[in-house]
Amino acid sequence: MNRLDGKVALISGAARGIGAETARLMVEAGARVVIGDILEELGRETARAIGTDASAVFQRLDVTSEEDWNAAIGAATARWGGLDILVNNAGMFLGKGIEEASLEEWHRLCAVNLTGVFLGTKLAVPSLRERAKANPHGSAIVNLASVAGLVGSQLDPLYSMTKGGVTLFTKSAALEFARKGYRIRVNSIHPGVIQTDMGQQTFVSRARKIGTNDVDAARQIALSTHPIGRLGVPTDIAKGIVFLASDDAGFMTGAGLVVDGGLTAQ
Numbered sequence: 001m002n003r004l005d006g007k008v009a010l011i012s013g014a015a016r017g018i019g020a021e022t023a024r025l026m027v028e029a030g031a032r033v034v035i036g037d038i039l040e041e042l043g044r045e046t047a048r049a050i051g052t053d054a055s056a057v058f059q060r061l062d063v064t065s066e067e068d069w070n071a072a073i074g075a076a077t078a079r080w081g082g083l084d085i086l087v088n089n090a091g092m093f094l095g096k097g098i099e100e101a102s103l104e105e106w107h108r109l110c111a112v113n114l115t116g117v118f119l120g121t122k123l124a125v126p127s128l129r130e131r132a133k134a135n136p137h138g139s140a141i142v143n144l145a146s147v148a149g150l151v152g153s154q155l156d157p158l159y160s161m162t163k164g165g166v167t168l169f170t171k172s173a174a175l176e177f178a179r180k181g182y183r184i185r186v187n188s189i190h191p192g193v194i195q196t197d198m199g200q201q202t203f204v205s206r207a208r209k210i211g212t213n214d215v216d217a218a219r220q221i222a223l224s225t226h227p228i229g230r231l232g233v234p235t236d237i238a239k240g241i242v243f244l245a246s247d248d249a250g251f252m253t254g255a256g257l258v259v260d261g262g263l264t265a266q
């Protein structure tokens with residue numbers, strides 16, 4: 001189950017967190033992985049920790065740059081002959097309300113969380129299409145949305161808006177590619193609160209909003225919204241991404257996999 005033998009994957013924002021764990025599990029499942037990120041030193045370290053040059057390499061990738069995407073896709077093609085899987089994982093958090101956020105912050109948030117997903121998808125299509133010809137289940141794109149892309153957010157409305165965009169972009173891209181006969185499946189994953197750098201940023205932001213600056217208390221509040229009784233860890237999400245990218249999800253496209261400890265079941 002969930003094997004990725006012979007497949008080549010490009011994961012954005014994979015220097016740490018969910019992306020890094022996804023890279024690790026994909027290599028374990030038999031894939032060769034390009035780790036793209038703006039954090040160059042950490043990205044190289046992550047690639048080294050995951051495997052040898054034959055299975056995991058780092059490539060600088062700012063998802064807002066067309067040039068960087070072309071270089072990253074080019075690296076996968078030059079090294080391993082093409083691309084079977086794209087994971088649009090890079091993202092940023094903005095814990096500000098509508099009235100507090102500046103236009104500059106809004107533009108940056110949209111550039112990373114929305115433009116990054118559009119650019120990656122658009123520029124990876126030729127390579128994904130080509131490799132799909134040789135695979136009965138085609139190629140796969142997995143987009144990192146969020147539970148905040150399924151329902152509105154009292155606390156982080158702008159972040160939520162970008163993730164809502166990713167949710168519907170996923171469905172529309174799936175439909176467009178199916179209509180065109182490209183054989184590229186496109187699905188999204190919707191994590192609850194996951195203990196990563198970004199998870200920590202949400203606790204800090206909430207502690208500030210409560211007015212106490214008590215980050216542990218904010219963490220406890222977040223935990224209490226997860227019926228399963230714990231917060232998520234990167235591997236909870238990475239396993240879902242590997243599944244969606246694998247041929248075991250061969251009949252899934254335009255779908256959203258919710259991995260949130262029951263948060264949105266309430």
Ligand SMILES: NC(=O)c1ccc[n+]([C@@H]2O[C@H](COP(=O)([O-])OP(=O)(O)OC[C@H]3O[C@@H](n4cnc5c(N)ncnc54)[C@H](O)[C@@H]3O)[C@@H](O)[C@H]2O)c1
Nearest residue numbers: 013017018062063090091144146191193194196197198199
């Ligand atoms: N942690 C959570 O609670 C949570 C919940 C729901 C969804 N998500 C989503 O999961 C994804 C991964 O988040 P994470 O929790 O691992 O966060 P993280 O902050 O640990 O990792 C995000 C990675 O994206 C990279 N990145 C940021 N801007 C970039 C850019 N312009 N170009 C390339 N890389 C860039 C960062 O350097 C970092 O390595 C994000 O899209 C996030 O929105 C996270």
